[in-house]
Amino acid sequence: MALRFASLGSGSRGNATVVVRDRTRLLLDCGFGLREATRRLATLGLAPADLTAILVTHEHADHIGGVARLARRHALPVYMTPGTWQGAGRPDIERLELISPHESFAVQDLQVCPYPVPHDAREPCQFLFDDGAHRLGVLSDTGASTPHIVAQLQRLDALLLEFNHDRQLLAQGPYPAMLRRRVGGDWGHLSNCQAAGLLQQLDRSCLQHLVAGHISEQNNSPAHVRAALGAVLAAEAEGMELADQDAGLGWRELR
Numbered sequence: 001m002a003l004r005f006a007s008l009g010s011g012s013r014g015n016a017t018v019v020v021r022d023r024t025r026l027l028l029d030c031g032f033g034l035r036e037a038t039r040r041l042a043t044l045g046l047a048p049a050d051l052t053a054i055l056v057t058h059e060h061a062d063h064i065g066g067v068a069r070l071a072r073r074h075a076l077p078v079y080m081t082p083g084t085w086q087g088a089g090r091p092d093i094e095r096l097e098l099i100s101p102h103e104s105f106a107v108q109d110l111q112v113c114p115y116p117v118p119h120d121a122r123e124p125c126q127f128l129f130d131d132g133a134h135r136l137g138v139l140s141d142t143g144a145s146t147p148h149i150v151a152q153l154q155r156l157d158a159l160l161l162e163f164n165h166d167r168q169l170l171a172q173g174p175y176p177a178m179l180r181r182r183v184g185g186d187w188g189h190l191s192n193c194q195a196a197g198l199l200q201q202l203d204r205s206c207l208q209h210l211v212a213g214h215i216s217e218q219n220n221s222p223a224h225v226r227a228a229l230g231a232v233l234a235a236e237a238e239g240m241e242l243a244d245q246d247a248g249l250g251w252r253e254l255r
């Protein structure tokens with residue numbers, strides 16, 4: 001069966017993405033509490049017990065907040081880097097699988113390829129998923145694009161990409177100066193322009209699904225996201241979908 005993915009929610013109040021191939025059902029991050037994660041999974045027709053494993057990108061609460069309890073309750077294996085585990089305060093997870101952010105591994109019949117990103121966490125990484133026919137890439141929580149990121153994201157079939165903030169809205173917005181510098185800095189989050197610039201460098205000839213995520217509710221808007229991408233890649237902006245904080249994004253399938 002085809003590779004499928006969906007978002008349970010995306011943004012600074014909680015992130016979780018599901019990636020499924022047949023009976024392999026991976027949850028990428030879980031920034032939602034047990035009840036909320038269960039409720040959101042149900043809207044996608046899944047129960048926590050259906051999951052095969054949880055992958056974690058980094059230790060910020062909007063990504064890892066709900067992971068340990070969910071894993072303990074349902075005896076799920078959890079994959080993360082040693083730095084993420086340390087950074088999270090060494091949570092008690094029975095089936096902990098420590099990974100290198102440079103080495104691919106398989107979870108059942110799905111190939112998982114982590115890659116490091118510059119972000120203000122201990123050892124953050126993002127992930128690509130490969131079922132042999134199609135590749136899905138996820139990139140959020142990175143302050144900058146790097147040559148390695150650009151190389152990793154070439155010729156994807158689907159991409160969930162952070163469009164965190166509009167530079168101007170961030171500069172004029174409600175955040176205190178220190179937080180503004182963190183978010184906008186090289187170890188913070190991608191601005192709309194950075195994300196659009198990154199997309200310009202990619203071979204997009206196979207891209208079936210482009211999804212914008214981790215969109216700030218204070219310093220961005222769907223209109224700003226579309227305008228920034230439309231300014232450089234009009235066709236992509238038209239086809240792009242948005243994963244939001246409350247509703248996430250329903251199932252998308254790679255054919």
Ligand SMILES: [Zn+2]
Nearest residue numbers: 012060062141
């Ligand atoms: Zn985040």
Ligand SMILES: [Zn+2]
Nearest residue numbers: 058060119141
């Ligand atoms: Zn983060």
